[in-house]
Amino acid sequence: MKKLLLTASVAALVAGALPASAETVRWARVSDALTLDPHSQNQGITHNFAHHIYETLVDRDVAGTLIPRLATEWALGDDPTVWVFKLRQGVKFHDGADFTAEDVVFSLDRARSDKSNMRQLHASVESVTAVDDYTVHVKMTGPSPLYPNNLTNTFIMDKTWTEANNAVTVQEAGSQDDNYAVRNTNGTGPYKLVSREVDVKSVLELNEAHWAETKPFVTKIEYTVISDAATRVSALLSGEVDFVQDVPVQDIERLSSSDGVTVTTGPENRVIYFGYKFGDAPLKSSNVTDKNPFNDPKVREAMALSIDRDAIKQVVMRGYSIPTGVATPPFVNGWTAELDKYPAPDIAKAKALLAEAGYPDGFTVTLDTPNNRYVNDEAISTAVVGMLGQAGIKVTLASRPIAQHSPLIQNAETDFYLLGWGVPTFDSAYIFNDLIHTKSGHYGAYNPGGYTNPDLDAKIQSLGTEVDVAKRDATIAEIWAVVQADRVLLPVHNQVLAYATKKGFNIAVHPENQPRIYEMTKD
Amino acid sequence: MSTTPPESAAQIAASTPPGWFRRAAQSDILYSFRRSPIAMVAAFVTAVLVLAAVFAPFIAPYNPFDPSSLNLMDGFTPPMSSSFAGNYFLLGSDNQGRDVLSTILYGSRVSLFVGISATLFALTLGTALGLAAGYAGGRIDSVIMRIADIQLSFPAILIALLIFGIARGIIPPSRQEGMAIAVLILAIGLSNWAQFARTVRGATMVERQKDYVSAARIMGVGRFTILFRHVLPNTLGPVLVIATIGLALAIIEEATLSFLGVGVPPTQPSLGTLIRIGQQFLFSGEWWILFFPAVTLIALALAVNLLGDWLRDALNPRLR
Numbered sequence: 001m002k003k004l005l006l007t008a009s010v011a012a013l014v015a016g017a018l019p020a021s022a023e024t025v026r027w028a029r030v031s032d033a034l035t036l037d038p039h040s041q042n043q044g045i046t047h048n049f050a051h052h053i054y055e056t057l058v059d060r061d062v063a064g065t066l067i068p069r070l071a072t073e074w075a076l077g078d079d080p081t082v083w084v085f086k087l088r089q090g091v092k093f094h095d096g097a098d099f100t101a102e103d104v105v106f107s108l109d110r111a112r113s114d115k116s117n118m119r120q121l122h123a124s125v126e127s128v129t130a131v132d133d134y135t136v137h138v139k140m141t142g143p144s145p146l147y148p149n150n151l152t153n154t155f156i157m158d159k160t161w162t163e164a165n166n167a168v169t170v171q172e173a174g175s176q177d178d179n180y181a182v183r184n185t186n187g188t189g190p191y192k193l194v195s196r197e198v199d200v201k202s203v204l205e206l207n208e209a210h211w212a213e214t215k216p217f218v219t220k221i222e223y224t225v226i227s228d229a230a231t232r233v234s235a236l237l238s239g240e241v242d243f244v245q246d247v248p249v250q251d252i253e254r255l256s257s258s259d260g261v262t263v264t265t266g267p268e269n270r271v272i273y274f275g276y277k278f279g280d281a282p283l284k285s286s287n288v289t290d291k292n293p294f295n296d297p298k299v300r301e302a303m304a305l306s307i308d309r310d311a312i313k314q315v316v317m318r319g320y321s322i323p324t325g326v327a328t329p330p331f332v333n334g335w336t337a338e339l340d341k342y343p344a345p346d347i348a349k350a351k352a353l354l355a356e357a358g359y360p361d362g363f364t365v366t367l368d369t370p371n372n373r374y375v376n377d378e379a380i381s382t383a384v385v386g387m388l389g390q391a392g393i394k395v396t397l398a399s400r401p402i403a404q405h406s407p408l409i410q411n412a413e414t415d416f417y418l419l420g421w422g423v424p425t426f427d428s429a430y431i432f433n434d435l436i437h438t439k440s441g442h443y444g445a446y447n448p449g450g451y452t453n454p455d456l457d458a459k460i461q462s463l464g465t466e467v468d469v470a471k472r473d474a475t476i477a478e479i480w481a482v483v484q485a486d487r488v489l490l491p492v493h494n495q496v497l498a499y500a501t502k503k504g505f506n507i508a509v510h511p512e513n514q515p516r517i518y519e520m521t522k523d
Numbered sequence: 524m525s526t527t528p529p530e531s532a533a534q535i536a537a538s539t540p541p542g543w544f545r546r547a548a549q550s551d552i553l554y555s556f557r558r559s560p561i562a563m564v565a566a567f568v569t570a571v572l573v574l575a576a577v578f579a580p581f582i583a584p585y586n587p588f589d590p591s592s593l594n595l596m597d598g599f600t601p602p603m604s605s606s607f608a609g610n611y612f613l614l615g616s617d618n619q620g621r622d623v624l625s626t627i628l629y630g631s632r633v634s635l636f637v638g639i640s641a642t643l644f645a646l647t648l649g650t651a652l653g654l655a656a657g658y659a660g661g662r663i664d665s666v667i668m669r670i671a672d673i674q675l676s677f678p679a680i681l682i683a684l685l686i687f688g689i690a691r692g693i694i695p696p697s698r699q700e701g702m703a704i705a706v707l708i709l710a711i712g713l714s715n716w717a718q719f720a721r722t723v724r725g726a727t728m729v730e731r732q733k734d735y736v737s738a739a740r741i742m743g744v745g746r747f748t749i750l751f752r753h754v755l756p757n758t759l760g761p762v763l764v765i766a767t768i769g770l771a772l773a774i775i776e777e778a779t780l781s782f783l784g785v786g787v788p789p790t791q792p793s794l795g796t797l798i799r800i801g802q803q804f805l806f807s808g809e810w811w812i813l814f815f816p817a818v819t820l821i822a823l824a825l826a827v828n829l830l831g832d833w834l835r836d837a838l839n840p841r842l843r
Binding site (some may be wrong): 229230233248250251254283285286308311312314315316364368371373377379382383385386387388389390392394395396397398399401403408413414415511 | 592620692695698784
């Protein structure tokens, strides 16, 4: 206690006019932000860190609702292809420059430039213009009713600062590119970067001039990278860190029962599901060599009946998952409680269905699973191998790190696979575009099963330009009905996140796993 | 005409070669074995573990390699207690509801099979190359031994990982799991041949200078006959020692690869895979998932290693 008081008083002396409750939070994560250039990487951990330094036009709260940030209001203009953004007044960058419309125009143009990793989110933008100092018009190539959903991770930079430091060209993701903005920052956010040692530690300090009326109680953030799960947990238990964002499910109970640690859990906007090959071509990994068993609806139904989602929740996930019967998290527009229902396991019926389909003795197949991407991914797959085995489907498990698993998905080299899907736009169209639509062009990038349905494809494409919300929602419901009837995907559960903090510090679980330290509260 | 007195029975016995059993019973090796308590304990432990592994299907209360027999609700049962679903587990159950005892028995089978096969592979390859290098000399010797030197300058586990990675790249994804064990044996075997090659080469070079080899050559005995009938048997002593110690190393190497997640499929766990799975649950208190497989691995590797140590001393004429 004495030491704490001493530290606090020294800090107060050094900083001068700090608020009375100067407080440091040491935040531990599994990995570091990949870069500080805000448009270089469309990646969760990078955005999570950047949200403390830079700000976006719109943001999402912990319920997933769009909320104003640098834009105070937004609406479609008289021309339905133009989005009008009203900007917040009196905002200053960390270097003291004023935030105006020209910074927004500059940043959106930078975010949709060739080297930007954020450009697919702005693909339908035609031009961005500043009407006056605090109004921006974004002209779209066609009706784009959901465009503001795409803006939650597009950060606004200062035009003058970026130009003066020759950082107009974005650092290309995965390249050796470098620019001033990769290691230096000048945002409008609630914290300023003090120091940074890549992959080790970064220090942020409160921005006293920030526009928000309520000041965060955390005046200093020490962001530490601890990749090993056990080490991360012990660091919290021994008091070396105050906040661990990535807590393994098996350690939640242990941490909850320790004095001095609070564990908060909450649903993530991410569904875990299995997918399989459609089409007549025989599977590469099966003993059935003349046809594709998965192409038979009875086999797909038998698989759905074999999986005991509640047992997976109770044993593999230790209660930290939300079993589901539909491949969309509840946060997403289009989700309904009716779709979410899942069947009780019925092995006898599954066996009967397999026999009816012509596989009384089952068949063999290989299941590809990642082992370091989702919560207990390999353990979920191992459990499902056993459950399908009881119905007669003999599954060989191929477990790989995500770096080797992803190419199998992207190149459609898998017969049967596990994958997780997050929905940053909170709309079903994002799921349909990548998982359900026939693999072609911009669509179906994550449809390695090769499911194809031309009617459905037309409906999916219509969602992008439909402005009538009621009509659009009706189309979404129609698409889900077909997807469920055809059992295009075999969903297991929605992931649950766990955050652990030193007792006294409270932080809500963010559905996109993007918690903000400035929203942390203290008892 | 006087008759020569008949030879005594004792003399007859001494002149006729004794049966293999008697020969073994009177050998120096067995004498040394009976004088070494460590060797006896190590041999006993090895024998018990090997027999348990071989007869696993008859001993094990469950078959953990048959996924359809598993009940997830049996998961995380502590040792010596019954699960929620009513099954009894002497050493507890793991996160998938597998009986830890049965999994260790079946897992040791995988570990031993991979270890022994990989060692035999390394032994065959290394001995053949060592004989060729030692007998031929010159350029062939230089090339083979430089390759061996390069390989010995890397840790074996790195080479095994490299071979494993290349094999994975060549085999199409749909066949990879079926060939996982073969690839593992190949990777471990290829990372360990150099030791054998070095030893055999040294011994061959010594034997090559000896008169009996020169005599055989002058008599016109073929090169291969000389190598395999005359030289090879004289190099086998040290090879046997390396093979025993190499077996312990191969078992550990397999465990390491499986621990790193590049070995056997998780549905057919070896001891290393079991340890990898178990280490996730140390903090949450399910110690038995890690503890029993780890103790088994240590016991197996230590026992085989001690046997190898003893064999080295027993075969070393200077230490007799």
